[in-house]
Amino acid sequence: MEIRNLKNMTTDELLSVFNRAFSDYIVPFHLSLEQLELKIIADKIDMNLSVGTFESGKLVGFILNAEKKENGKHIAYNGGTGIIPEYRGQGLVRKMYDYIIPTLKEIKTDVLTLEVIEGNNSAIRAYENLGFKIVRKLLCFNGIINLEEKDINISIKEIENLQWEKLQSFWDIQPSWQSSIKVLENIRQSCTILGAYKDEQLKGYVIYNPAVKKVYQIAVDQYSRRQGIGTKLLSTIEKMNGGQAISVNNVDDTSENTSVFLHAAGLKNWVSQFEMKRDI
Incomplete structure (x- = not known):
């Protein structure tokens, strides 16, 4: 396996993996190409700061990151983490964070933030093991x-x-x-x-x-x-x-x-x- 950033990844290439990763999610959803493009723009996703796991050159997992500076803090936002089903349970989320955190430190990032659906206990535990803490509940x-x-x-x-x-x-x-x-x-x-x-x-x-x-x-x-x-x-x-x-x-x-x-x-x-x- 190889872990690298997604700067050379096209939205077309990302789309199929994105939809496979979320097909059995706690709240399953499926995006069209246009919807994924809108998400990337709306969330300010930066492919240079986003990271993927590749098997034989094919993307099998990803973290889509965005960043901003607000109120004196440099914040990196995880706009979506996805692993296709057959590659789960291999610690890929930790490995991808281990890969990208040095880059985030280079640009003086202070805080990592993300959202996880209530009830997705395995994801919550995984993020807690990475040092994340719940700071508030958000209603949709x-x-x-x-x-x-x-x-x-x-x-x-x-x-x-x-x-x-x-x-x-x-x-x-x-x-x-x-x-x-x-x-x-x-x-x-x-x-x-x-x-x-x-x-x-x-x-x-x-x-x-x-x-x-x-x-x-x-x-x-x-x-x-x-x-x-x-x-x-x-x-x-x-x-x-x-x-x-x-x-x-x-x-x-x-x-x-x-x-x-x-x-x-x-x-x-x-x-x-x-x-x-x-x-x-």
């Missing part, structure tokens, strides 16, 4: 928005210039990797960003990607909550997408107000994940 919602919109004096219009300092003042929790500022800036042209205004003052906002029907962020000013603003924002999304199902992923479970609101909006917490981290 999906479904068709079903809200009774209130008649309130709020106007909804697109936000062209993102003032992140202002938007962050609405937050109760820190977003996970896929909904973080650095990642969203990378795909902002693919997103619809709506603001809720009262007397020309921004009171709430939502960031939505119509291509994948995903809400990345929704937040309301803490002094303007329970007034129908969040309902107005989600109702606008529902009208835009013609009543199709949407997803809202990785909601910190400590944000009880958000969970209650999403349940009331008709969405279901269909799966949960643990965010895990380790210092290097």
Whole structure:
């Protein structure tokens, strides 16, 4: 076996191995080429920092890594680990991390982070054995928005210039990797960003990607909550997408107000994940 980075790997070559690796996953899924390309772009996957295991020149396992610098920390994110079934149980995840960590140290990485589905106990134990620790639980919602919109004096219009300092003042929790500022800036042209205004003052906002029907962020000013603003924002999304199902992923479970609101909006917490981290 040979372990090396994936800088020369095409998305076409990766696709079949990716789908084989996740075909019997705890939540099985299958991506098209376009969906995998979108994931690589959206998650900021860097093939120079990603690593694969090869048998006779053929890829049999991989770790897809991304990196960013935020709040003074250099963070590397595992956007997907996959081993095809016949090569599991050989410690390949540890071997691939042993290979790539020196490279991550060279670029001054401080923290490794990843998400693992609750109930995937073998993966959780494997990551704990590598030094990762669970830092929080993240809830994933999906479904068709079903809200009774209130008649309130709020106007909804697109936000062209993102003032992140202002938007962050609405937050109760820190977003996970896929909904973080650095990642969203990378795909902002693919997103619809709506603001809720009262007397020309921004009171709430939502960031939505119509291509994948995903809400990345929704937040309301803490002094303007329970007034129908969040309902107005989600109702606008529902009208835009013609009543199709949407997803809202990785909601910190400590944000009880958000969970209650999403349940009331008709969405279901269909799966949960643990965010895990380790210092290097």
